[in-house]
Amino acid sequence: MNRTHLELTGVGIEFPTPKGSFRALQNVNLKIEQGEFVSLIGHSGCGKSTVLNIVAGLHQATEGGVLLNGREVNEPGPERAVVFQNHSLLPWLTSYQNVELAVKQVFKGQKSKAEMKEWIEHNLELVHMTHAMHKRPDEISGGMKQRVGIARALAMEPTVLLMDEPFGALDALTRAHLQDSLMEIQKDLNNTVIMITHDVDEAVLLSDRIVMMTNGPAATVGEILHVDLERPRDRLALADDPQYNHYRSQVLSFLYEKQRKVEPMSPKKKADSSKTVAKSSPNETGKKSVEVA
Amino acid sequence: MNPSISQTKSAGWLSKFTQDRSLAEIFSQTAKNLSLPLIGMLVFLMIWSMAAPRVVTSLGQFPGPAQVWSQLEGLVVEHQESRAKETAFYERQEKRNADRVAKDPTYVPKIRDYTGKPTFFDQIGTSLITVLAGFSVATLIAVPLGIVIGLSSPLYTAANPLIQLFKPVSPLAWLPLVTMVVSAVYVSDDPLVSKSFLTSMITVTLCSLWPTLINTAVGVAAIPQDLKNVSHVLRLNWLTHVIKIVLPSSIPMVFTGLRLSLGIAWMVLIAAEMLAQNPGLGKFVWDEFQNGSSSSLGRIMVAVIVIGLIGYLLDRTMLLIQRWASWDKTAVLR
Numbered sequence: 001m002n003r004t005h006l007e008l009t010g011v012g013i014e015f016p017t018p019k020g021s022f023r024a025l026q027n028v029n030l031k032i033e034q035g036e037f038v039s040l041i042g043h044s045g046c047g048k049s050t051v052l053n054i055v056a057g058l059h060q061a062t063e064g065g066v067l068l069n070g071r072e073v074n075e076p077g078p079e080r081a082v083v084f085q086n087h088s089l090l091p092w093l094t095s096y097q098n099v100e101l102a103v104k105q106v107f108k109g110q111k112s113k114a115e116m117k118e119w120i121e122h123n124l125e126l127v128h129m130t131h132a133m134h135k136r137p138d139e140i141s142g143g144m145k146q147r148v149g150i151a152r153a154l155a156m157e158p159t160v161l162l163m164d165e166p167f168g169a170l171d172a173l174t175r176a177h178l179q180d181s182l183m184e185i186q187k188d189l190n191n192t193v194i195m196i197t198h199d200v201d202e203a204v205l206l207s208d209r210i211v212m213m214t215n216g217p218a219a220t221v222g223e224i225l226h227v228d229l230e231r232p233r234d235r236l237a238l239a240d241d242p243q244y245n246h247y248r249s250q251v252l253s254f255l256y257e258k259q260r261k262v263e264p265m266s267p268k269k270k271a272d273s274s275k276t277v278a279k280s281s282p283n284e285t286g287k288k289s290v291e292v293a
Numbered sequence: 294m295n296p297s298i299s300q301t302k303s304a305g306w307l308s309k310f311t312q313d314r315s316l317a318e319i320f321s322q323t324a325k326n327l328s329l330p331l332i333g334m335l336v337f338l339m340i341w342s343m344a345a346p347r348v349v350t351s352l353g354q355f356p357g358p359a360q361v362w363s364q365l366e367g368l369v370v371e372h373q374e375s376r377a378k379e380t381a382f383y384e385r386q387e388k389r390n391a392d393r394v395a396k397d398p399t400y401v402p403k404i405r406d407y408t409g410k411p412t413f414f415d416q417i418g419t420s421l422i423t424v425l426a427g428f429s430v431a432t433l434i435a436v437p438l439g440i441v442i443g444l445s446s447p448l449y450t451a452a453n454p455l456i457q458l459f460k461p462v463s464p465l466a467w468l469p470l471v472t473m474v475v476s477a478v479y480v481s482d483d484p485l486v487s488k489s490f491l492t493s494m495i496t497v498t499l500c501s502l503w504p505t506l507i508n509t510a511v512g513v514a515a516i517p518q519d520l521k522n523v524s525h526v527l528r529l530n531w532l533t534h535v536i537k538i539v540l541p542s543s544i545p546m547v548f549t550g551l552r553l554s555l556g557i558a559w560m561v562l563i564a565a566e567m568l569a570q571n572p573g574l575g576k577f578v579w580d581e582f583q584n585g586s587s588s589s590l591g592r593i594m595v596a597v598i599v600i601g602l603i604g605y606l607l608d609r610t611m612l613l614i615q616r617w618a619s620w621d622k623t624a625v626l627r
Contacts, residue, residue: 056526057525058522058525058526075528076522076525076526076528077526077528078526078527078528080526081526082522082526084519084522084523086519088519088520088522088523090520090523090537090538090541091620091621092541092542092620092621101527101537102527105527105528105529105533106527136620138621156527
């Protein structure tokens with residue numbers, strides 16, 4: 001049942017700026033199937049978030065368009081729930097109330113009060129947050145906030161789950177933990193997921209396909225990598241898996257060779273510039289997970 | 294050395310030490326909190342009582358703290374006497390009416406209000422009611438308007454010049470206009486409230502609504518884009534968006550505006566009452582000034598202190614309401 005579920009055709013967008021219009025995206029084409037997990041990866045400022053926002057309906061494409069199950073997307077809606085980078089929980093509501101706001105909005109008139117309560121608690125349970133559901137965001141940790149953000153998105157029963165660097169602001173351990181949770185949830189619910197990430201390991205571990213984007217302006221889809229690793233995937237077993245490392249190196253080579261970001265530095269000789277690049281990112285290469293700044 | 298052993302050994306001693314220290318700290322902190330303002334007050338009273346006799350006016354010496362205190366006592370006595378007179382008046386009237394009804398059962402008793410001069414404390418009451426009425430009306434206008442303006446940047450751009458134009462207008466400039474308009478428009482045989490009350494109240498409203506309006510608009514306009522996106526994705530309707538997201542998010546700014554507004558309202562009211570001869574503390578001050586007796590300056594000084602004290606209490610009350618209304622109980626409010 002490989003039917004096209006979500007389709008981006010010739011998507012381009014221009015933003016007006018004081019210096020004239022700025023073309024962020026050009027001719028982005030992408031077909032996504034039901035239940036597929038797709039990652040968008042690319043350097044900062046390449047327009048990954050813009051793609052996601054267009055799918056979410058928060059931005060309007062200047063040309064081209066997005067079809068979801070054959071219908072054009074032109075405004076935001078709960079069937080395309082977004083997990084925001086900074087959790088975006090309402091700070092004056094408890095975890096439960098944050099999810100409740102979404103559930104009340106989406107299932108108004110469809111679920112009874114008791115059913116809603118059950119559904120809210122069920123979603124909080126999915127992300128293992130029932131123990132702190134009556135705490136406000138400032139009383140729980142960053143990872144927990146992101147869990148609640150995911151629960152809120154899942155509670156809308158979205159056709160497509162959009163995640164904008166959902167684990168970007170978390171420490172490595174919490175991130176790994178949440179990635180495992182996400183894989184579990186996705187296995188159960190079989191949602192279609194589009195996730196933006198900076199993290200090469202995260203992309204390979206979670207995705208069915210990795211969409212690598214070229215640098216902006218006028219960014220577009222550079223390469224698409226199919227990740228044919230069997231699920232469930234285990235991060236420890238995969239660490240020494242040659243296939244996994246092959247995928248990983250393909251993404252890295254795209255990012256650091258084909259699409260190396262030309263940083264505006266002091267003009268130096270070409271021989272020097274490779275050195276400065278290496279120097280400028282000692283942390284990234286030192287970390288276990290390679291990030292693209 | 295094994296740190297865990299040394300820790301358990303020292304634990305009892307340490308807790309005792311911290312307990313003692315915290316007690317001592319609390320004591321010294323309280324002493325500091327109390328003593329410094331007290332010293333400040335004493336120094337002020339000293340300078341006042343030394344400087345006052347050197348200032349000689351046509352109404353005698355400028356009153357020192359002692360004279361002001363005795364004037365305050367005088368005002369209290371005056372108030373009590375006036376109340377006693379009032380009670381006596383009503384008792385007499387009741388008795389008279391009862392007598393006449395007893396003589397002639399068809400007689401319909403007339404009840405007249407006591408028409409004695411309002412005392413200092415009556416004037417305080419009048420002023421408080423006026424300021425709260427004016428401030429409430431200002432709030433009812435400014436908060437909804439601020440939300441609407443803050444949500445729409447074209448509206449904000451359109452309204453901003455007007456706000457900036459009217460904000461710095463002195464109450465004394467509004468007063469003649471308000472007085473004339475009220476006299477012309479508010480015509481009623483059986484008025485619910487007096488014209489003077491309405492004039493003072495509207496002047497207070499006109500002058501005090503601006504800080505709330507501006508702060509609400511700015512607070513609403515500063516809602517993080519993330520939260521607006523949440524609202525968009527959920528397709529919240531306008532009212533739900535305002536209630537669930539806009540209001541809680543802008544509450545700190547709204548209250549900053551409300552506190553500024555209340556402060557201005559109180560200052561404006563006293564000036565308006567003085568100028569328009571409308572009942573209230575301002576009129577008390579003006580009457581004493583016109584009266585020109587040897588006790589006038591002392592009585593005005595009492596009014597000055599009371600006005601300051603009430604202004605302070607109004608601000609504290611607002612702060613308490615803000616604490617109650619704010620979702621973020623950890624925020625430091627001062």
